[in-house]
Amino acid sequence: MSKALIIYYSETGNTEKMAKYIEEGIKKEGIDVETKKVKATKPDELLKADAIIIGSPTYYGSMAAPIKELLDESVKFHGRLEGKSGAAFTSSANIGGGNETTILDILKAMLIHGMVIQGDPQGDHYGPVAIGSPDTRSIKECKRLGQRIAKLIKK
Numbered sequence: 001m002s003k004a005l006i007i008y009y010s011e012t013g014n015t016e017k018m019a020k021y022i023e024e025g026i027k028k029e030g031i032d033v034e035t036k037k038v039k040a041t042k043p044d045e046l047l048k049a050d051a052i053i054i055g056s057p058t059y060y061g062s063m064a065a066p067i068k069e070l071l072d073e074s075v076k077f078h079g080r081l082e083g084k085s086g087a088a089f090t091s092s093a094n095i096g097g098g099n100e101t102t103i104l105d106i107l108k109a110m111l112i113h114g115m116v117i118q119g120d121p122q123g124d125h126y127g128p129v130a131i132g133s134p135d136t137r138s139i140k141e142c143k144r145l146g147q148r149i150a151k152l153i154k155k
């Protein structure tokens with residue numbers, strides 16, 4: 001059975017809330033999903049998932065250090081994540097505060113692993129973005145991503 005893994009870092013809870021809404025979207029499609037804090041995630045857990053969705057607050061226009069640390073540790077599995085689906089999401093304080101660059105930095109690492117990234121022609125194109133705590137719009141984007149990635153791994 002296909003399985004999705006959501007990994008996130010969240011200092012003040014905003015990114016964590018996004019992770020829960022993404023989880024809801026995935027469950028709605030009947031896909032098994034586990035949501036974990038990055039510090040409780042071991043790199044070898046990446047091997048077991050068909051989809052890996054990573055969330056980080058925007059820190060200086062990029063991902064928070066614990067997310068980068070996990071991605072750097074994942075080098076020991078280089079080549080073995082190929083073909084898995086990937087996605088990323090972030091919360092930042094400001095519009096134009098570097099949220100899209102944060103998502104793209106995570107997606108770049110996934111692409112280097114050979115993972116499959118699906119853009120979104122209608123919603124947040126690179127991945128869900130919240131300004132602070134997720135509002136109605138970003139909650140919808142999170143659920144939408146969950147459903148889309150679940151549909152992708154079903155294919």
Ligand SMILES: Cc1cc2nc3c(=O)[nH]c(=O)nc-3n(C[C@H](O)[C@H](O)[C@H](O)COP(=O)(O)O)c2cc1C
Nearest residue numbers: 010011012013014015057059060061092093094097
């Ligand atoms: C070290 C640090 C760097 C940050 N850098 C940015 C930034 O570049 N742009 C921005 O809009 N917000 C920035 N923020 C604000 C956070 O991205 C924002 O508060 C976010 O909602 C926190 O998510 P969390 O509740 O999941 O921890 C920064 C916060 C911290 C602590």
